[in-house]
Structures are given as C-alpha cells and as structure tokens.
Amino acid sequence: MLDAPGPWGTGPFKLVQGYSSIKNVQSVIRKTPYSSTWFTIEEERSPLVVLEANEQYWNKKKRPRLKNVIFRNDLTVEQALDLCMNREGEVDIVSKITPEMAQLVRGSRYAKLVNDGGNRIIAGTFNRYLDDIDFNNRKLRLAINLAVNRNELINQAFYGYAEPLSALTPSWAFDYPEGLKPIDYHPSLARQLLKEAQWPNDRALRIAAPKKLGKVVNLLASQLKEALKIDVSVKLILPNEELRWKRVVAEKRLVPNWDILIADPYALFYEGTPAYFHRELLGADGALRAGPILPEFEQLFKEMGSEIDKNELLEKAEDVDRYVYDEALALFLFAPHALYAVNKHVDFKPYRTSLELLDTEVNEHHWSRP
Template identity: 30%
Template sequence: MLTEGVSLIDSRSDRVVMEPNPTYWNPARRPTVRIVYDNVIGKDAGIASVASGDGRVDVVFDLTPAEAKAFPQSDKGRIQTKKAKTILTGVFNENKPGSVWRDPAVRRALNLAIDRQFVLDQGAYGYGTVIPAFIQPGRFGADPGMSPLPHDPEAARAHLEKAGLGGREIVIVSSPAWKEVVEAIGQCLSTIGLSARFVSDRGDLPEDFDIKLEWYFDWTPQYPVACMHREFFGRDATLRQGPEDPEFDALYEKLLHAPEAQTEAVVREVERYIQDRSKALFLYAPFTLFAVSERVAFTPYDTCMSELAETRIKG
C-alpha cells in the first residue's frame, strides 16, 4: 500500500521511515521529503518539540481541543485546523426499559435546552462548527435551507416538566476527551432545572444512562447510501439505539433506489426527517487539530488518514 506516494525503506520497532517515490504517477503531488513516523516520542513530548522548534518533531496529529488550547505561544510552531468529515452527537438510549427518549417531543425538548455555540466554545474551545443535523454545511447532501435547532430554554423547560422530567439528572456517557463538552451541556441543563453527570465510557456503563456522545463520520459521496444515517437507524445497524422506525426505513429504501440525479434530494429528505424527529442530540462537527512546525508547509487531507505526501520543507 506504500507504492502510491512513498516506498517503505526501513521498518523497526521504534519508527517507520519512508522516502519519496520518484516514479509516483502524479508529478504535481510527488512527495519531496523523507518522512519518519516516530513511535517512541510521546504525544506531549511531540507537542513540546513542535513548540520549541528543536527539530525532533514537525507534525503531531489528532490533538484534543484541550491540548490545542494549551499549546504555548511560539514562533516555532502553530496549531493548524481542518474541517474533518466527522460529527459529535448524542445518541439517546431508547432501549432501556421505560425510556422517555422514545418520545420525539422529549428528544426535541432536550435539544432546545442546549446552547450549541456555548457548548462548542466552552467544551471544545471553539474548534468546530455547529451543524443542523448529521451532515456538515457544504458537504454532499447538506441542505442549505436547514438551520440548527434553536436554543429555547423556556420551551424546553415546559415540555420536560410536562413529561415529568423536571429536576432529573441526565447521565451522559462519553470519552474522557469530551468531559468538558459534557460539563458545558450540564451548564445548559442547569438553567432549566436539570443536571448532567459524566460517566467515562472506559468503565462499566450504567444500564440507565440517558445519552452517549459519539464521534461519527458524516455522509461521504463515495458510498451509494447514507451510511451515517443507516448506522444509527437501519434494521441491520449494530449501533442502533432505538426501536425500528418504518418511516425512516422507507426513506432509506427510497435512497437506495433513487436515480443518481435525485440522490442528493433524497439525502436532504433524510436530514430533514432526522431533525424533525430529533433523532439525536445534535451538537457540532469537530475540527481535526495538528501541531505543526513553522519549518514545514503541511497540507492536511480531507479524510481520516494521516497523509503527509504534500508536506514540504519551507525555504
């Protein structure tokens, strides 16, 4: 798999070294630098190396928002961002006995309680984009006429009290990397008389948890169906959190058989249905974050891969 842009010349337990492939088919994208993946230097040490400019590390991938915020002021390195093809969303636990989250009105009420820009700013230090449903603005299938659900705490309070949820504690499971996001959600809930309790998904999950924060890939046109949507709601989905939804399944079948020219319009139908039914706790699309040395020109790819083929040494 290394014959496209680079050739593997050395593989050891501590590092992988790659040289430019002079026979790569696209001269405009032919790599020009030697790349060393160091498997010994820790992430913290790598970030410190970029900031100090000591020459040991030039690019560190996949920083957390907290790591990016803590990056020191430096003329030797910087934080570089990329709008990744991912979303951060809350999956309602509709499967637990007596789940209140099977009611679309209750799911919508909790969405109305959340100030998404506040959650993004406080929980992720602004590294992301608030989105209306599962597809990021500008991506294939995103509906430019859709807006994020509004922040309406008074309407949220009224609906939740009507459903008998006033004063309830909401148990939210997430990776420790998103603990600050859960805390920001908790601040929003506190304004309507609810509270949030963070539970790390590294431990045993309580059976009565309410929401699990998940990071998923959004729609990608390389696939003939809306894989993100099917992952949540389809009959054969392993991550399914709720009962079967015949209306959604009908939309999915429509998408499967739509002519290519109509595919995007059907995807937008799916997005609108998901928002109308508040199928998830919609949050935001995180950025992919990198610590990058000022001595290199780094081009992050629009994928989940750690490609370095277009990185150049400055000067």
C-alpha cells in the first residue's frame, strides 16, 4: 500500500504523487492455535503514482539509477503494451504480460522481451476431505501426477514460458533440491496405480480453477482423460465467485465439491521457499490446504522454520520439498516465467519476488536523454 509520502518498500525511492491501496477481508483458518489469511477484494490506485530517487537512502553504494519513476494506472495492459511496442516516450516497461503478448513483443521495433524466473507456481491441491475418494492414498496422488505431460502443457498453454515443477520449489530457487527431477509422463503406470487405488469406474475426476487458468486446466483435463481413461469435468470459477470459493477452502468448515483445485500461489523470496508454496497448499495454516493436518509435513516444516543458520535453513527447506515429492502430496505442474515488455534502451534488471527498479537504468539513446 502506498497512500502517504515515502520512502516505501526497499527505500531507494519515495512517493511524491498519487496513491496505491488495497482492501482485504480476513478468513479464520483455525481458532486454536489461531491462524488466518487475508484476501484482497479491492485495489484502488490513482491514475499516476510518481516516485523519485531517495537521496538519503542508507546504502550509498546502491543508489537508484533513475531520477523518477511513473506508474501509469490509467491504461489497460493491452493499451500499455501497444504504446511500449509502437511508440517511444509513453511506456517503457509493461509487467505481467501474457505468453500470447510475449509473442508479439518479439517483433516490435521499440520493445524487447525480458524473460525471468517468476514468483509463482501453478499446482493442484487434492481434496483429502472426501468420503467417496481417498486422496490420502499416495498411489492415487501419484497416478494423477504420472498422467500429466508437463512439457506439452507448458508448450501449448504457455508457449514454453515456464519450467516444469519437480515438487513445489521452482528450479531457480536457492533451496531447490539438487538432482530432483519432474515426475515422468507414464500413462500405463498411472492407470495401473489408479486401479490399485480403487477409483470407481463411473466416477468423473472433478477439477476446479479460477477462470484465468482456464486454458491450462482444459488442456490438463484432456491429458488426464486420455491417460487415465476416465471422465474429467472442469469447473472454472468466475472472478465474482473467487472470494467465496477461497473462503470455503481457507475456513475448512465445508467439504469442497471438487477433487483437485488448481491454484497459483506466489512467494516473496527464494530461500525458505516452503514458507510460501508448501505451507499454503499443505500446512496447518495454509489457505489452500484441503484435508486434515499432515503431522510428518508439520514436523519437517517446523524444523525448517526454527533454523537460524542460512545453510541449514536451505537444507531443511530441501528436506520439505523432497518429502512432498516422495509422497506426491500435490499435483505438480509448472512455474511460469515472469514476462516484461521493455523499451530497447532500458536496461531492466527484474527482481524475482516483486517489481523493483533499483538496478534499472537507461542508456544514452533513451528518449529521456537530451
């Protein structure tokens, strides 16, 4: 939230005009011990948010290279992309562009594509609360993971702008377990394990997801239907329904009416990664956990959380990810890249955890230079 004079965030810049604020609502996950989560229901921003370099920034060796930064909130992503690609002096950086947009940027006269590791993953949480299907059975969870062709999914849904997940830690994170590989696509073994897990012959696999992930989920459903030889249904959650669905999962008072929920949680840093992805999907205070608390997971997670030595922390974070992998506790899909359209005369150095401009600078050919 930026609603008063700065400096804000990392401190290199201070707010001099405009505001950016959000409104959240709270959902209680459990009362004893107390834990809750917050969902954003409204984002309010002034048309322009202007930052200027903070000359009193404490780190004199790492001062911002830009004098001013203007965030334009008066444009849609499509409008901003058009100005960045086809004109100069209007928009220099467009964040959160889609893979489809990235294809267009490659042919632009004025813009280039910047492609970096992102701060979110796309994965599925299994509904372990169900009575008729036992997702506490590892064979069933593994069967569904074996039925996914991740590389094909990435190429068709994201034009290759993603990395397959081995478990829940992206390969570019500091605590990615060395040697861990994505689960192979193996339809015949998947069908064998599905049979051993006693999947009912007349039962459809029910997948739910926000509408923004519709392309991914429909392709995933086709893969699962073909590999497992079962019916697969898809429920896309409309934006005006998302809050209600999120609260049902987070508050854990009702049994959701889906088998797998596809979600895209995000992280704010890349060490101790399970504090974001693994906790959110599986932890005792995870808003996306859909099943009883997992004691073995909680023990490993607490050991990681109590570690103060960085190297030990990274090792224990790897232990969490390996355990989640070995138990196939989630449906592991992929980690999308962060994609930006950037003016060709801007040296943009993205941060993987947030939009930071501390290290960004422009060359002598930039339109702002005399």
